[in-house]
Amino acid sequence: MAQRWRLFVGAALLGLVAASAVFTLSVASQTQLSGTVKIDGSGTVYPLTEAIAEEFGKRYPSVKVTVGNAGTGAGLQKFSRGEIDIAGASRPIRASENEACRKNNIAYIELPVAFDALAVIVNPANTWAKVLTVDELKRIWEPAAQGEVTNWSQVRKGFPNRPLRLYGPTTAHGTYDFFTAAIVGKERASRGDYNASDDYNVVVQGVAGDPNALGFLGFAYYEQNRQRLKLVAIQCPCHNNGKPSLPSEKAVLEDRYHLARPLLLYVNRKSADRPEVKAFVEFYLQNAAKLAKEVGYVPLPKRAYALAMARFQKPITGSMFGAKGSQVGVSIEKLLTVEGEQK
Secondary structure, eight states: OHHHHHHHHHHHHHTTSOTTOOOOOOOOOTTTOOEEEEEEEOTTTHHHHHHHHHHHHHHOTTEEEEEOOSOHHHHHHHHHTTOOSEEEESSOOOHHHHHHHHHTTOOEEEEEEEEEEOEEEEOTTOOSOSEEEHHHHHHHHSGGGTTTOOBGGGTSTTSOSOBOEEEEEOTTSHHHHHHIIIIISSTTOOOSOSEEESOHHHHHHHHHTOTTEEEEEOHHHHHHTTTTOEEOEEEOTTSGGGOOBOOOHHHHHTTOOTTEEEEEEEEETTGGGSHHHHHHHHHHHHHHHHHHHHHTOBOOOHHHHHHHHHHHHTTOBBOTTOTTOOOTTOOHHHHHHSOOOBO
16 A cells, blocks of 8 residues: 555656656745744654754744644644644545635645554563454454453464453544554544543553553654564555565555555645745755654655655645545555546
């Protein structure tokens, strides 16, 4: 799926500029540029945006950049009301969110900034769940599992008779949306009796402190806590020839990891006319590849960043993903035939 997303981003954006096009960054004096840039949204995109904001602040110290991590859904709600300039999202915007923007006259520019390999994690003391299949994860997380699948021995024959305790983000997060779509088969369909938090660090603490825990979160949070957590390899017949795969940059770019997804920014079109917002977004796209690696994500191909810059500078508004939004495993051909651009 990651390969499909990667090819789609490049192919969809290629139509915006000629193959020989280059982008130029707007020039703003460090002493002249001031103002405020308000950002909120995805807790997964947050580490990358925070790193970008920190570097941007060194160049433009008079610009105040505020970065929140309320979750993709909560961030896009604020965005649709015009309360923030930029929303980070770990899934494409939904039709309902797009309609909320339309009703409030919020035109937006959608920009891919990196890939994430969503991590399924256990406590380091867990010696049995080195690999889980998509079917086993579905059996654990589907709505019918609530109050029923409560012991590791119920997941697979040979697993120990130990309580199964689950941790993950709340329904406000795009990570939850993507995980349920990719594992259960329907977005936002899951059992409700798990330890849910809006703070990914609480998920980290829960799994790190519980030998019987199983959880999921954005890969950057695993990277920051790799001494306290343990990755689970995912086995899916639709990826890596049915062999188990751990998340990694290579696995994502070669479409071998089932839980890979694009990370996005939504920029208010009117806000983009303000010099400080324009400078920040251009700085973001120019530096995302380097900083994505540093925080634990997978950079887009170099060409995709150039095309995203062209998309922003034109600007082109609307979503590339069409009315259906996030579609796990959808083919490139289907994506390219969906009407998604507002000309």
